[in-house]
Amino acid sequence: MARPRHVVLLLAAVALAAPARGRDAYHKLLRGSPAPNSSVPESELSQRYWAAQAQASLAARLARPAVTGTARNVVMFLGDGMSVPTLAAARTLLGQRRNATGEETYLAFETFPTVGLVKTYCVDAQIADSACSATAYLGGAKANIGTIGVSANVPREHCTAAQLPHNHVHSIAEWALSDGRDAGIVTTTRVTHASPAGAYAHTSSRDWESDADIGDACAGARQQDIALQLVHSHPGNKFKVILGGGRREFLPNTTVDEEGTNGRRLDGRHLINEWQADKKARNVSYQYVWNRDQLIAASADLPEYLLGLFEGSHMQYHLEADSKTEPTLAELTEVAIRSLSRNKKGFFLFVEGGRIDHAHHDNLVHKSLDEAIELSAAVERAASLLAEQDSLLVVTSDHAHVMSLSGYTRRGGDILGPSDDKGDDGVPYMTLSYANGPGYRPHTDAGLRQDISKLEYRDINFAFPASVPLESETHGGDDVAVFARGPHHSMFTGLYEQNQLPHLMGYAACIGPGLHACHK
């Protein structure tokens, strides 16, 4: 083992001896003091600082007790499109907002004891969408792209195969209900969007959120739209909390919702009223809320069933949100946990930061990173409300995106700014950029790239540069991270297929189809 170490040291020595832009054609390392507006702490100059920090971290690992009881509660957090580079950039932004250099910061869940990696491909797709991946991480089976809660026997948009019960994939939310626990969903997207729908819907198309979307495609095939399934089918009709956006999918196109959005349904059904009528018929307490004030008021005396729809479509981006009407993801998470915690047997809760993905699709880095920071705040809130001994928290993503963090910028360099370096064309480039998307900019008349450092890149709607012009930036096929805390967290280590996640959560909680393998 000694020999390889020597080689590494030798290479390091050569790299240090080389001039900043010297003989090593591969590493044009930049020199100089830290970037303005932040300074590297003096303590970091001493190797003793780094050794002490590493030893403290080692001691914390050694002192950490094994948590091997049964998970009464499971909360799964999903950062839609929260790739590993998104995590690195978001934690740096979080630190820089606190006037630190940034890179050394941790998002709340990045301190969890176990980290793993999952492979996100789907049965018929190298790169996943949020539908087939939701079927994997909530239902335990990989499926075809665009399909939700059905096995890969069901081709996309196939009208009859999706009706066959043996093709239905049952989610961990349903496993929890079967065990007498409660279940709920929280998202910043429409509650009928692909990720949350993975908890309750069976459909061959993620696009069929209301009956208007199905149209004539499945005439006579009795395919129910996703909103109808949530209100009237098992397990959605048993969910104690449903919080997010998407009122329009529940309302007739002849009505306008509380904030002026037109309903989309063509069947004339008012599913928000029907949800209330169903609860009334079951003689259970219930409440529908549509803004933050009502949510806060309801949380003082929670009904048994709570439906909160805060927007006609997706909830507003946190950076632009009207704080009077829009609760934060952390607030939604807290209300959901307080509601579900009343069941002594426990619960399963799904919480999605769904718009990390949307902002990436538009190359809007600042909004995407801010949404990831909001997810971190929601995890932090949950971690403070639930005991490590009986509550499993799992944080992951459904698929990656194609944002990269590049260049040799100095420590503390503005994560949202240009690199310290320039291209060989003499034109600056951004530290964060995309392989594709609407941020593509044609070259100038002189045949050069546009100088983005002269553009308004601080604007939250600035589209970061992309190499290939595309109306919507694409997902990425790289692995995504999994962070776990609580009972059996160590089971989440390693590299594995995405559909293993609910099986691991089921093992820790002793629910689901694999009870023979339960640790009890």
Ligand SMILES: *[C@@H]1O[C@H](CO)[C@@H](O)[C@H](O)[C@H]1NC(C)=O
């Ligand atoms: C960061 O520094 C700016 C400018 O000095 C100051 O206005 C702001 O309050 C500081 N923020 C934090 C979180 O310390």
Ligand SMILES: *[C@@H]1O[C@H](CO)[C@@H](O)[C@H](O)[C@H]1NC(C)=O
């Ligand atoms: C609602 O949909 C029906 C059926 O497509 C259509 O005839 C009607 O014009 C729509 N109404 C509104 C207000 O959009």
Ligand SMILES: *[C@@H]1O[C@H](CO)[C@@H](O)[C@H](O)[C@H]1NC(C)=O
């Ligand atoms: C409905 O629930 C209330 C409170 O739990 C109970 O007092 C009442 O008898 C129930 N009514 C019916 C018809 O079951």
Ligand SMILES: *[C@@H]1O[C@H](CO)[C@@H](O)[C@H](O)[C@H]1NC(C)=O
């Ligand atoms: C440094 O701070 C100044 C003044 O607050 C600000 O205008 C500038 O954008 C900051 N630069 C970076 C790299 O954050």
Ligand SMILES: [Zn+2]
């Ligand atoms: Zn997406």
